[in-house]
Amino acid sequence: MIKDNFIPQIPYGVKDFLTGEAARKRALESGAAGLFARWGYQEVVTPTFEYLETFDSSTLSEQAFKFFNREGRALILRPDMTCPIARLVSTRMKDADRPQRLFYIANVFRYEQAQAGRQCEFYQAGVELLGSSCAAADAEIVALAVETLKNAGLDNFKVSIGHVDFLNGVVESACLAPRDETRLRGLLAGRDLAGLQACAAELAFAPALRECLREALFLHGGKEVLDKAYRLAGNQTSARALDNLKSIFTMLESYGAAAAIDFDLGLIRDFGYYTGMVFEGYTPGLGFPICGGGRYDNMMRFFGEDCPAIGFSAGVDRLLIALSRRNAAAVLDPGAYIAWREGFFAQAAAAASELRSKGRRAELAFCAQSADEAFKSARGRELIYI
Amino acid sequence: MIKDNFIPQIPYGVKDFLTGEAARKRALESGAAGLFARWGYQEVVTPTFEYLETFDSSTLSEQAFKFFNREGRALILRPDMTCPIARLVSTRMKDADRPQRLFYIANVFRYEQAQAGRQCEFYQAGVELLGSSCAAADAEIVALAVETLKNAGLDNFKVSIGHVDFLNGVVESACLAPRDETRLRGLLAGRDLAGLQACAAELAFAPALRECLREALFLHGGKEVLDKAYRLAGNQTSARALDNLKSIFTMLESYGAAAAIDFDLGLIRDFGYYTGMVFEGYTPGLGFPICGGGRYDNMMRFFGEDCPAIGFSAGVDRLLIALSRRNAAAVLDPGAYIAWREGFFAQAAAAASELRSKGRRAELAFCAQSADEAFKSARGRELIYI
Numbered sequence: 001m002i003k004d005n006f007i008p009q010i011p012y013g014v015k016d017f018l019t020g021e022a023a024r025k026r027a028l029e030s031g032a033a034g035l036f037a038r039w040g041y042q043e044v045v046t047p048t049f050e051y052l053e054t055f056d057s058s059t060l061s062e063q064a065f066k067f068f069n070r071e072g073r074a075l076i077l078r079p080d081m082t083c084p085i086a087r088l089v090s091t092r093m094k095d096a097d098r099p100q101r102l103f104y105i106a107n108v109f110r111y112e113q114a115q116a117g118r119q120c121e122f123y124q125a126g127v128e129l130l131g132s133s134c135a136a137a138d139a140e141i142v143a144l145a146v147e148t149l150k151n152a153g154l155d156n157f158k159v160s161i162g163h164v165d166f167l168n169g170v171v172e173s174a175c176l177a178p179r180d181e182t183r184l185r186g187l188l189a190g191r192d193l194a195g196l197q198a199c200a201a202e203l204a205f206a207p208a209l210r211e212c213l214r215e216a217l218f219l220h221g222g223k224e225v226l227d228k229a230y231r232l233a234g235n236q237t238s239a240r241a242l243d244n245l246k247s248i249f250t251m252l253e254s255y256g257a258a259a260a261i262d263f264d265l266g267l268i269r270d271f272g273y274y275t276g277m278v279f280e281g282y283t284p285g286l287g288f289p290i291c292g293g294g295r296y297d298n299m300m301r302f303f304g305e306d307c308p309a310i311g312f313s314a315g316v317d318r319l320l321i322a323l324s325r326r327n328a329a330a331v332l333d334p335g336a337y338i339a340w341r342e343g344f345f346a347q348a349a350a351a352a353s354e355l356r357s358k359g360r361r362a363e364l365a366f367c368a369q370s371a372d373e374a375f376k377s378a379r380g381r382e383l384i385y386i
Numbered sequence: 387m388i389k390d391n392f393i394p395q396i397p398y399g400v401k402d403f404l405t406g407e408a409a410r411k412r413a414l415e416s417g418a419a420g421l422f423a424r425w426g427y428q429e430v431v432t433p434t435f436e437y438l439e440t441f442d443s444s445t446l447s448e449q450a451f452k453f454f455n456r457e458g459r460a461l462i463l464r465p466d467m468t469c470p471i472a473r474l475v476s477t478r479m480k481d482a483d484r485p486q487r488l489f490y491i492a493n494v495f496r497y498e499q500a501q502a503g504r505q506c507e508f509y510q511a512g513v514e515l516l517g518s519s520c521a522a523a524d525a526e527i528v529a530l531a532v533e534t535l536k537n538a539g540l541d542n543f544k545v546s547i548g549h550v551d552f553l554n555g556v557v558e559s560a561c562l563a564p565r566d567e568t569r570l571r572g573l574l575a576g577r578d579l580a581g582l583q584a585c586a587a588e589l590a591f592a593p594a595l596r597e598c599l600r601e602a603l604f605l606h607g608g609k610e611v612l613d614k615a616y617r618l619a620g621n622q623t624s625a626r627a628l629d630n631l632k633s634i635f636t637m638l639e640s641y642g643a644a645a646a647i648d649f650d651l652g653l654i655r656d657f658g659y660y661t662g663m664v665f666e667g668y669t670p671g672l673g674f675p676i677c678g679g680g681r682y683d684n685m686m687r688f689f690g691e692d693c694p695a696i697g698f699s700a701g702v703d704r705l706l707i708a709l710s711r712r713n714a715a716a717v718l719d720p721g722a723y724i725a726w727r728e729g730f731f732a733q734a735a736a737a738a739s740e741l742r743s744k745g746r747r748a749e750l751a752f753c754a755q756s757a758d759e760a761f762k763s764a765r766g767r768e769l770i771y772i
Contacts, residue, residue, distance in 0.1 A: 006439055006442065006688070008440065008472075008473040008476045008477050008689050008690065009437060009440075009473075009477070010432075010433065010436075010473070010474075010477065011433060011435060011436060011437050011455070011459070011461060012455070012457070012459075014433035014434075014435070015433065016430065016431065016432050016433070016474050016478060017429075017430060017431035017432075018430060018474075018478060018479065019428035019429065019430060019488070021431075022428070022429040022430050022431045023423075023428065023429055025431060026419060026429060030416060033412060037747060038741075038742040038745065038746065038747055038748065039742065039747075039748070039749070040721060040747055040748065040749030040750075042405035042408070042409065043403075043405065043408040043409055043412060044402065044403060044404060044405060044408050045402065045403035045407075045408045045411060046396075046402050046403075047396065047397060047400035047401065047402070047507050048400075048434060048463075048493060048495070048507055049397060049400070049451075049507075050396075050397060051395060051397050053392055054394065054395075056392065065453065065455070066453070067451065067452070067453030067454075068453075069397070069398065069451070070497060071398070073397070073398075075397060077434075086394075087394040087395075087396070088396075088402050088404075090394045091394050091395070091396065092402060092404060093404065097765060099752060101749070102405070107434060109434070111456060121433050121434055121435075132752045132753075134752040134753050136731065136750070136751070136752040136753065137752045140750060140752070143735075251731055251735070253732075254731055254732035254735040254736070255735050255739070256739070302392070303394050304394065335426060345522065345637060345640055346639075346640035349529075349637070349640040349641050350640070353641070353642070355424075356424040356425065359424065360424065361423060361424055361425075361426055362424065362425070362426065363425075363426030363487070364426075364522070364526060365522070366485060366518045366520040366522040366523045366526070367518075367520050367522065379483060
């Protein structure tokens with residue numbers, strides 16, 4: 001049974017949370033859960049794996065861990081929580097009142113080149129809001145994302161908002177063949193400037209369109225960006241997208257969240273999935289978004305529930321990294337160490353129980369000790385010798 | 387992309403926690419985490435999957451979900467948390483002070499015939515205590531298990547303690563051929579009375595051994611059981627096991643936990659894994675143990691860290707079932723519904739923020755509403771109309 005050459009190892013791409021990290025993770029997740037509940041969101045928990053078909057509407061399934069159960073059905077370790085919640089809502093919560101506010105704190109799994117902040121298993125705290133297409137719903141989600149980062153203790157971050165229909169309108173106005181349109185969308189979603197220039201030259205875009213494409217990816221900044229965008233994109237779809245962003249921003253001002261917001265009209269995330277406002281949160285020194293979300297009004301249809309939907313998730317692991325770079329680690333109560341002389345175990349157990357009932361951390365010795373031994377064993381904990 | 391015949395389904399053997407259940411699960415898990423911390427245990431979090439070899443020391447790997455990563459290495463969805471924690475301790479916490487107290491709240495995965503209380507994915511709250519072979523360590527683990535059930539709100543339960551060496555001593559005293567010994571152990575671990583009788587007849591056991599085997603599995607009850615057991619098993623190994631149980635029980639009296647304890651000398655759990663005291667907790671009306679654990683002093687050796695170890699885990703799903711059968715469901719604060727007239731969004735957002743800052747649950751309307759509409763939308767929530 002025991003192999004001579006066995007060397008214990010953690011699998012590639014996943015991580016352990018040691019004692020201090022795990023405590024910070026629990027505090028952060030509990031804090032987010034409490035915040036989401038105060039905003040009217042209710043938690044749901046779904047299984048770690050789903051049938052593969054549940055993710056057929058998601059491009060994430062390409063990056064997923066897949067396997068078979070004993071009946072030969074294909075399973076997938078969930079690469080996100082949006083599809084599982086859509087599956088849950090469409091099977092067991094069809095008759096719930098809408099708008100419906102749900103939240104989750106969950107691990108998800110994707111094949112990634114592992115590095116700090118990018119792991120194959122990572123933790124998300126997020127919400128889904130089903131059944132409202134109002135701009136106030138978009139504003140609530142962005143405001144809650146801002147509040148989630150603040151609540152976690154992050155003080156230096158920006159949330160950039162954009163709208164997929166701004167660039168959708170620009171692309172449509174080019175009246176391209178489907179193949180060329182797909183190519184252009186891919187270049188825009190990838191923010192591929194060199195590719196965009198080549199494409200514009202090759203397809204002989206009109207000068208106004210060329211200028212718009214050249215500028216679009218740089219439309220990043222304060223409110224003035226919207227005015228510039230209106231001028232650049234002279235089409236109705238783009239203008240409606242900008243109107244929508246304006247309404248959302250006005251409401252974010254009401255939430256007192258506007259200082260943390262800027263605009264990024266080159267932000268797309270995923271043309272196929274998102275249908276309206278999209279956003280990502282950033283903090284200096286971390287090369288990845290710390291949260292992200294948007295509106296995806298077409299997704300629920302796949303699950304037989306045609307209703308508008310919007311959501312976001314924050315990366316728990318990334319938040320922990322960002323916070324550890326900023327704050328001194330929280331100091332854990334070292335607690336009390338309760339040592340006992342031969343024959344005094346009962347008194348020591350009672351003393352431990354008394355401290356614990358007051359919420360203190362109390363560790364009881366396992367063997368009778370002399371005062372000297374007890375002093376050596378206490379190692380920074382308050383010594384109680386009985 | 388969208389299949390016409392797609393019917394959203396949850397995979398066989400796993401479950402969703404809907405809004406109320408998920409909230410009760412979070413409360414129970416947070417409560418256990420707080421309790422474990424007060425007893426000096428520190429949380430660790432390990433990945434959901436491990437390399438298959440990490441479970442080579444465990445018979446649980448037979449029941450496990452296995453798959454391959456892209457590099458072709460075999461992975462296993464963890465069927466318990468003891469092996470992952472042993473792997474963690476032996477790779478990253480070798481130099482930590484002992485005794486070392488660790489806890490986890492985690493999901494584990496086993497192929498099971500699914501039924502209420504027996505799922506393929508289930509949640510455990512448990513602890514591992516490394517580095518002490520004292521009876522006081524055993525007593526702490528049992529006392530903490532009792533406290534965990536009480537802390538969860540369970541008021542009607544028993545924790546039965548036994549010791550693998552009681553029956554080990556009986557088996558050894560029979561001086562059987564290895565094959566027959568293995569057979570006898572299998573029958574004892576499975577509490578197979580008919581098989582035991584047949585085996586005793588076939589192998590022509592002495593009358594004293596026959597009587598002992600016949601009685602052993604029924605040695606279940608209060609302290610008087612120990613006296614009877616001393617008389618029945620006249621061997622040193624069994625007597626030492628009973629002495630150990632006596633010491634542990636005396637300490638459990640000091641903890642004030644004795645009323646919840648009885649003895650079950652037929653309790654084995656797993657001869658190959660456990661090396662000393664073992665225990666299981668039961669509550670009426672639930673056909674499965676609600677918690678279980680014991681001493682496994684040989685396990686850490688497999689991971690290159692030869693140290694005594696003991697632990698237990700409580701079944702979160704089972705506790706939730708037991709509690710739901712006992713208590714009326716906790717009533718959730720329905721919170722406030724904040725509706726607004728056209729032009730008053732900012733005031734409504736401020737009112738929501740004010741309530742949330744006081745810890746109240748506040749849901750904000752997404753569109754301007756008339757007073758009538760607001761009244762209809764409030765549905766049981768406190769209506770605030772601005």
